[in-house]
Amino acid sequence: MTLLGFARGPALKVAIAVFCLGVVWRIAAFALLRIRLDLSKPRASVFKSMAGGLLTVGSRSWPHREFIGRTGAGEALGYSYHLGLFAVVLLFTPHILFLGSLFGFSWPGLPSSLITVISVLTLTLFIAVLFRRLTNPVMKMLSNFDDYFSWFVTMSVMVTGIAATAHIGAPYETLLAVHILSVDILLMWFPFGKLMHAFYIFPSRAINGALLARKGATS
Amino acid sequence: MPPVNEELTVGEMLLKAGISRRAFIKFCTATASAMALPPWMGAAMAEQLRHARRPSVVYLSFQECTGCFESLTRSFAPTIESLIFNVVSLDYDDTLMAAAGDQAEAALSRAMRENFGKYVLVIDGSVPTGAGGAYCTSGGRSAVDTLREAAKGAAAIVCVGTCSAFGGIPFADPNPTGAWPVTAIVGDRPIINVSGCPPIPEVITGTLLQFVTTGKAPDLDEHLRPKAFFGNTIHDRCYRRPFYDEGKFAKSFDDEGARNGWCLYELGCKGPTTYNACATIKWNGGTSFPIESGHGCLGCSEPGFWDHGSFYAAQSGAGWGKAGASSPRRALELGVAAGATGAVLGVASAGVSRLRQHRSEQDAHDHDGHDFDRKDG
Numbered sequence: 001m002t003l004l005g006f007a008r009g010p011a012l013k014v015a016i017a018v019f020c021l022g023v024v025w026r027i028a029a030f031a032l033l034r035i036r037l038d039l040s041k042p043r044a045s046v047f048k049s050m051a052g053g054l055l056t057v058g059s060r061s062w063p064h065r066e067f068i069g070r071t072g073a074g075e076a077l078g079y080s081y082h083l084g085l086f087a088v089v090l091l092f093t094p095h096i097l098f099l100g101s102l103f104g105f106s107w108p109g110l111p112s113s114l115i116t117v118i119s120v121l122t123l124t125l126f127i128a129v130l131f132r133r134l135t136n137p138v139m140k141m142l143s144n145f146d147d148y149f150s151w152f153v154t155m156s157v158m159v160t161g162i163a164a165t166a167h168i169g170a171p172y173e174t175l176l177a178v179h180i181l182s183v184d185i186l187l188m189w190f191p192f193g194k195l196m197h198a199f200y201i202f203p204s205r206a207i208n209g210a211l212l213a214r215k216g217a218t219s
Numbered sequence: 220m221p222p223v224n225e226e227l228t229v230g231e232m233l234l235k236a237g238i239s240r241r242a243f244i245k246f247c248t249a250t251a252s253a254m255a256l257p258p259w260m261g262a263a264m265a266e267q268l269r270h271a272r273r274p275s276v277v278y279l280s281f282q283e284c285t286g287c288f289e290s291l292t293r294s295f296a297p298t299i300e301s302l303i304f305n306v307v308s309l310d311y312d313d314t315l316m317a318a319a320g321d322q323a324e325a326a327l328s329r330a331m332r333e334n335f336g337k338y339v340l341v342i343d344g345s346v347p348t349g350a351g352g353a354y355c356t357s358g359g360r361s362a363v364d365t366l367r368e369a370a371k372g373a374a375a376i377v378c379v380g381t382c383s384a385f386g387g388i389p390f391a392d393p394n395p396t397g398a399w400p401v402t403a404i405v406g407d408r409p410i411i412n413v414s415g416c417p418p419i420p421e422v423i424t425g426t427l428l429q430f431v432t433t434g435k436a437p438d439l440d441e442h443l444r445p446k447a448f449f450g451n452t453i454h455d456r457c458y459r460r461p462f463y464d465e466g467k468f469a470k471s472f473d474d475e476g477a478r479n480g481w482c483l484y485e486l487g488c489k490g491p492t493t494y495n496a497c498a499t500i501k502w503n504g505g506t507s508f509p510i511e512s513g514h515g516c517l518g519c520s521e522p523g524f525w526d527h528g529s530f531y532a533a534q535s536g537a538g539w540g541k542a543g544a545s546s547p548r549r550a551l552e553l554g555v556a557a558g559a560t561g562a563v564l565g566v567a568s569a570g571v572s573r574l575r576q577h578r579s580e581q582d583a584h585d586h587d588g589h590d591f592d593r594k595d596g
Contacts, residue, residue, distance in 0.1 A: 004492070005527065013553060020557035021564070028565020034573050093466055094535035097485055101532065104547030111466035172452055173492040176534070 004173045007180035015184035016102075022191025027199060043216030052213020053206035060205050077129055084122030085154075088115055088161070112165065119162050126155055150193045156182040230269030232305050243269070249296055250428050256447070264432040268306065274431045275334035276303075276341060277327065278312035279369060281362040282355045282389045282398055283344025287380035287417040288314050294420035295504035302424050307431055310338070313357070324358045331372050339430060340373035340408075342366065342401050345382040345389040349397030366404055375409040375430055376401060379423055381519055384412035384442070391525035402443070409436050412443040414495075416519035421500050422448045440494070442522060448500070453490035453516045456498035459483065477513060487531035488515030495520040 001009070044052065063072045089095055093109035100106035109115075130151055133139045160182045162168075164175035190196065212218070233243055247268065248261030280288065292299045303309040310330030311323070318326055330338060344362075347354035352361025370376060378401045381387040389398035402410055413426050426445050429437050437445040454460060462468070462482040469476035469483055477483075484491070490498075493516050497508040510516060515531075518524040 002523070016550070017553055017557040020554045021561035024558040024561030025564040025568065026561075028562050029568035029572070030565075032566060032569030032573075034576055093468060093485070094533070097533040098535045102547060102550040109466055112464050113466070115466070167455070171494075172454065176492070 002173070002177070004177035004180070007177040007184065011181060011184045015187040019187040019190055022188075023196070023199060026191050026196060030200070038211075038214065040215070042214050044213050049210045049214040052218070053208075053210030055218075056209020056212070057202050057205045060209075074132065077125060077132065081122050081125035081129060084118050084125060085158075087118050088122060088158070091115065116162070116165060119158065119165075123155075123158050123162065126151070126158065146194045149189070150195050153182065153186045153189050154195070157186055228269065229271055229273055229306055232273070233269075236305065238305070240265075240269075246297060246301075247432075250425055256429070264428070267432045271431070273306060273308040274374075275310045275330055275338035276307045276427070277310055277330050277338050277369060277373075278314075278341040278343065279362075279365060280313060281342065281344035281366070281383070282347050282396065283380065283382050283387075285314060285343075287343045287382075287415075287423075288312075290415075290417035290420045291379070291423050292420075293503065294424045296421055297424050297428065299420075299424070302427070306428065307339070310334070327358075327369075331369060335372035337374050338372065339427065340369050340376045341379055341427070342376060342383040343379045345386050345398035345400060346404055347389065347396035347398045348404075349395070354396040363404060366401065370405040370408050373408050374434075375411060375436060376405060377423075377427060377430065378402075378410060378412045378414075380418055381414045381416045381522075381524065384414040384444075385522040387416060388525050391523075410443055411436050411439065411445065414442070414444055414449075414520040414522075416517075416524070418520070419448070419496055419500050419502060422496055444494070444520075448496040449494040449520065451494065451496075451499075453493045453495055453498050453510070454488075456496075457490055457510055458498070459510060472513060483510060483513075483515040485533050486515050487529060487533055489518030489521070489524070489527075489530070489534065490516040491534050493518040493521055 042049070063075050087110065090099075090107075091110045092115045093112065096106050096109045110118075133143055133147065133151075157179065160175065160179035163170075164172065164179045167175070169175065170178075186195070190198075230243075244262060244265045247265040248258075251258070251261040251264055278288075294302070297306065303315075309315070311327040313323060316323060316326065344355075346362050346366055348363050352363045355362040357365065378384040382389060382398075383401050386394075386398055386400045386403075389396055390400065402412075411426060411430065413423050415422070422445075425448070426437065429445075437447060440446050440449055442449075454463070457463075459480060459482045462480070463484055467476060467479075467481040468485040469479075469481045470485060471477065472486065482488070488510065490510065497516070498510070501508045501511075517530050518527065521527075
């Protein structure tokens with residue numbers, strides 16, 4: 001079996017299985033945790049609490065007016081590279097074909113040259129994000145292996161993807177195999193690291209918002 | 220088929236045939252440039268050939284369809300007749316030779332005996348080893364025995380076609396005849412693989428010509444293929460490549476994209492992972508190549524091309540199973556099975572967590588109770 005055959009055959013199967021198992025495991029374990037009963041009298045109805053939760057999802061996704069000078073740049077950086085990632089992952093034709101082979105449907109993609117530009121920009125932003133994490137004392141203190149490894153596996157996927165598209169450094173099939181292997185590693189790491197924020201971020205904001213709204217607070 | 224005028228050198232043969240020195244040098248220069256050899260190699264090849272006696276070539280066909288030989292007969296530069304009448308002495312080839320039976324076998328024995336250690340052995344087809352080699356026999360001997368015997372005296376072995384180079388279609392799963400490529404059976408001779416199903420005729424003749432003129436194997440890649448012909452992917456040299464870069468892909472074989480000549484990547488073209496000279500040398504005297512005719516590359520010059528999934532599944536698709544690429548149903552089955560296992564683990568984790576929480580509260584309650592008793596007491 002060739003490296004490419006292994007990467008997109010058995011390794012991909014295992015990676016998808018681990019990804020699905022891990023994601024469902026962690027979501028189920030999280031959703032079924034017992035929430036301590038709040039015996040205080042609610043300050044808002046159930047409906048208002050839920051609305052408060054949804055509002056929090058929106059308000060926490062945008063810089064607070066008072067802190068925009070301090071947090072705006074970091075949030076802009078975060079949004080930019082996330083958007084870049086979405087564009088590269090979801091709008092590059094070979095990726096669409098790959099996802100189409102798994103899901104059974106496809107959608108229009110962007111020109112490869114435009115995707116290459118977006119990829120390089122996203123890669124630059126990714127390096128900037130690491131620089132910020134290493135130079136900001138608070139972020140540095142809060143960061144652990146999980147943060148750096150999650151950055152590393154995502155970065156590996158991007159670098160190998162650009163190399164495969166541009167045919168840099170090795171034959172195409174080797175680069176493609178390494179790229180798919182890096183995706184396999186990312187998929188297996190995803191449920192067990194901070195990449196899981198993709199599933200947790202909005203529910204956790206909504207729950208926090210709903211609990212605070214129940215207490216009569218806005219967030 | 221006894222060698223014709225075997226005492227004459229190639230130069231003498233050409234003069235006798237009325238081919239001028241200038242025309243011969245032009246031919247050698249064209250061959251050298253096709254193989255990406257340095258410019259001086261053309262003249263050196265011509266000089267070497269002029270003074271050389273025609274090297275003996277033994278062409279053995281095993282488990283094959285004769286497509287490779289059909290391809291060889293369509294070589295334009297050099298043509299098969301100029302190759303076998305002027306440059307090499309084709310001492311045995313059961314497709315072309317007039318002799319049959321004992322006479323043919325005698326020609327083979329004579330060529331191997333008289334040119335021991337010097338002849339070029341060309342192998343076409345895979346070598347079946349199942350049932351004691353009974354799936355392919357000639358003259359009462361199995362292909363595997365014939366190969367072993369012929370390989371002993373060969374200066375080099377040129378495997379023509381994917382079957383002899385990598386096993387090809389007979390080697391594909393489930394390989395009912397126990398077929399193997401030549402490299403799996405012969406390990407002590409220089410081997411040059413000219414893969415393809417079939418190979419490009421000029422690649423076969425060019426490789427043979429380079430070996431007989433220089434006496435050395437050309438630079439080879441990791442699959443023992445001449446780098447001059449197999450150094451680039453079809454995709455790298457494809458005239459449709461700009462459309463790939465622009466993200467313009469044909470969605471079916473008869474849509475507007477296909478009519479506009481857009482990239483066939485989505486239709487399963489294996490050009491990005493296939494090393495061959497189809498996009499540069501082309502076929503039928505440089506007329507066209509399969510992609511130019513509107514069909515994607517099948518990847519026929521790569522090992523195991525028959526078992527690499529559907530010819531119509533995109534390269535970037537997941538490759539699950541031999542029947543083809545992954546299907547949404549397979550992915551769904553895998554996802555559901557893994558997700559169900561994850562759900563069970565999640566419920567169990569939450570249960571354990573709740574149990575711990577409950578015990579912790581119970582302990583705290585008991586502790587508070589004792590404190591209360593102590594205070595009370």
